[in-house]
Amino acid sequence: MVGVGEGDDGIAVHSRTVLRPTCASLSSGRSVCASRSCVGKMDLSTVVASSPSYGSKAVDAYKKAAATAATVTAYAVLARGVARELLPDELRDAARWAASFLLRGGARMRVPRRRRTFVIRRYDGDGYGDNSLFEDACTYLATRVDPHAMSRVCLSRRRSRDDDDVDYGAFGYCDGDKEGGGGGGHVMSMEVGASMDDLFEGVEFTWTSMTNCDGHDRQAASLELSFDAEHTDMVLRRYVPFITASVEDARRRDRALKIFSCDNGGSWRGSSYHHPATFDTLAMDPELKGSIVADLDRFLKRKEYYRRIGKAWKRGYLLYGPPGTGKSSLVAAIANYLRFNLYDLDLSKAESNSTLQCLLTSMPDKSILVIEDIDCCFSAITRGDREKNAEQNADERPPPDAPPPKGQGITLSGLLNFVDGLWSTSGEQRIIIFTTNYKDRLDAALLRPGRMDMHVYMGYCCWEAFKTLARNYFLTDDHPLFPEIRELLSEVDVTPATVSEMLLRSEDVDVALQGLMECLQEKKQGKEIGKGGKA
Numbered sequence: 001m002v003g004v005g006e007g008d009d010g011i012a013v014h015s016r017t018v019l020r021p022t023c024a025s026l027s028s029g030r031s032v033c034a035s036r037s038c039v040g041k042m043d044l045s046t047v048v049a050s051s052p053s054y055g056s057k058a059v060d061a062y063k064k065a066a067a068t069a070a071t072v073t074a075y076a077v078l079a080r081g082v083a084r085e086l087l088p089d090e091l092r093d094a095a096r097w098a099a100s101f102l103l104r105g106g107a108r109m110r111v112p113r114r115r116r117t118f119v120i121r122r123y124d125g126d127g128y129g130d131n132s133l134f135e136d137a138c139t140y141l142a143t144r145v146d147p148h149a150m151s152r153v154c155l156s157r158r159r160s161r162d163d164d165d166v167d168y169g170a171f172g173y174c175d176g177d178k179e180g181g182g183g184g185g186h187v188m189s190m191e192v193g194a195s196m197d198d199l200f201e202g203v204e205f206t207w208t209s210m211t212n213c214d215g216h217d218r219q220a221a222s223l224e225l226s227f228d229a230e231h232t233d234m235v236l237r238r239y240v241p242f243i244t245a246s247v248e249d250a251r252r253r254d255r256a257l258k259i260f261s262c263d264n265g266g267s268w269r270g271s272s273y274h275h276p277a278t279f280d281t282l283a284m285d286p287e288l289k290g291s292i293v294a295d296l297d298r299f300l301k302r303k304e305y306y307r308r309i310g311k312a313w314k315r316g317y318l319l320y321g322p323p324g325t326g327k328s329s330l331v332a333a334i335a336n337y338l339r340f341n342l343y344d345l346d347l348s349k350a351e352s353n354s355t356l357q358c359l360l361t362s363m364p365d366k367s368i369l370v371i372e373d374i375d376c377c378f379s380a381i382t383r384g385d386r387e388k389n390a391e392q393n394a395d396e397r398p399p400p401d402a403p404p405p406k407g408q409g410i411t412l413s414g415l416l417n418f419v420d421g422l423w424s425t426s427g428e429q430r431i432i433i434f435t436t437n438y439k440d441r442l443d444a445a446l447l448r449p450g451r452m453d454m455h456v457y458m459g460y461c462c463w464e465a466f467k468t469l470a471r472n473y474f475l476t477d478d479h480p481l482f483p484e485i486r487e488l489l490s491e492v493d494v495t496p497a498t499v500s501e502m503l504l505r506s507e508d509v510d511v512a513l514q515g516l517m518e519c520l521q522e523k524k525q526g527k528e529i530g531k532g533g534k535a
């Protein structure tokens with residue numbers, strides 16, 4: 001019902017008008033008309049009672065309307081009966097659609113859209129083996145399974161995270177711990193024959209899991225992706241790449257890490273790697289930490305960029321600073337962040353450049369090569385010095401074909417040539433990290449621009465770094481001793497390792513912080529009386 005009847009006196013009654021509270025009296029037709037919202041807000045009986053002449057007219061109008069409505073209804077019922085008897089089904093459907101269209105007030109006409117279906121088979125049958133897109137789609141869909149919305153869901157349990165060969169199942173997996181699937185690494189997936197919807201960029205997609213034979217024949221399994229045909233390009237250019245990228249990312253995060261070290265025979269030996277350090281637990285200048293994380297993120301995303309500029313997809317970091325400032329912890333945090341395996345190269349185990357070459361070229365993609373204390377791996381003298389010495393001691397030089405002394409067969413230039421040359425182009429997404437306590441002792445060849453992309457100084461414990469440690473150890477962001485500790489940290493050099501060690505001494509935050517404060521005061525006094533304040 002909308003606004004109805006206008007009386008002789010010009011009063012209009014609107015039963016569904018949006019109402020404003022202000023209005024004048026009903027005795028004046030103009031005022032009622034001007035504030036019709038006020039009339040509408042009232043009960044019709046109120047209107048009738050307050051104006052007798054208007055009341056009788058309104059009752060008449062009401063009766064007429066009721067009679068008309070009854071007649072229309074009777075005709076409608078009759079017409080429906082006749083239509084049911086005489087019209088064929090198709091025509092009735094069309095009439096129903098037209099009626100609903102009209103009832104919706106001429107809403108946009110929904111022309112039935114052309115649909116398209118992509119079939120993604122598990123096994124393409126042409127001898128190319130498994131279809132990795134099938135596996136990606138299964139894995140992706142498993143993260144989208146909503147056990148509250150679907151009537152049938154397959155549930156299984158994942159193998160241990162430490163297993164190299166994780167089985168992703170016939171129709172995908174999800175980590176229950178992360179996805180809230182009930183813990184214990186439960187796997188939820190679509191039942192064969194079931195369908196589920198997915199929304200991407202506002203477009204709805206329907207996925208159906210199919211099988212050509214019986215439900216046990218995994219080779220015959222396939223997924224069907226249906227959508228409005230007009231979105232075909234979007235599916236190929238964005239939706240499918242999005243699925244592949246997000247699955248790759250999830251797998252990377254879920255990957256069990258290993259650390260490899262080289263044995264005396266010049267090959268890698270791996271073992272599980274569970275270092276607890278992360279960027280959250282790392283105590284260092286927050287700005288520097290943020291810039292490292294941003295650099296890593298950029299590196300991961302830049303496949304096309306590296307291809308375009310014709311450079312190998314690798315990144316080098318030189319970490320330097322006093323012992324105990326967290327260089328090894330930063331390496332662990334990077335490995336945990338990227339979920340890349342670590343290859344810890346002890347150059348004394350590689351007897352020659354060719355052994356080094358074998359080791360480096362056997363490293364897979366997405367790995368981190370670490371050479372700790374790089375300053376100790378080669379002669380402490382710089383290349384310039386070495387060349388000068390060689391000229392002066394020409395007589396003492398060994399003959400060119402003489403074998404290098406054991407353990408000293410690797411040269412810095414040999415290492416750098418591999419890193420920049422063969423190694424870097426034989427794989428993708430490689431990180432190389434050198435650490436040193438003495439940057440000033442490094443060969444200029446290592447320091448020249450472009451060699452190591454980022455030089456990271458790991459320094460003594462600053463106030464922000466201390467706050468991270470206090471949060472790690474005591475889950476606290478504030479304490480009455482904080483101001484004094486802050487003051488002392490700005491006056492003495494103490495490593496995060498020393499602060500960590502002090503905080504570990506007691507589980508009672510008051511006791512631990514008191515101990516740390518005394519330690520810092522001692523260092524300050526030592527510094528003041530000229531005995532050195534370094535930790």
Ligand SMILES: Nc1ncnc2c1ncn2[C@@H]1O[C@H](COP(=O)(O)OP(=O)(O)OP(=O)(O)O)[C@@H](O)[C@H]1O
Nearest residue numbers: 281282283322323324325326327328329496497500
């Ligand atoms: N920046 C830091 N953040 C958090 N913990 C740290 C940090 N620095 C040191 N630690 C603590 O001190 C221990 C030793 O630190 P780490 O081995 O990372 O230092 P380092 O700089 O690599 O030392 P070295 O040069 O002697 O190898 C770590 O296990 C950790 O507990």
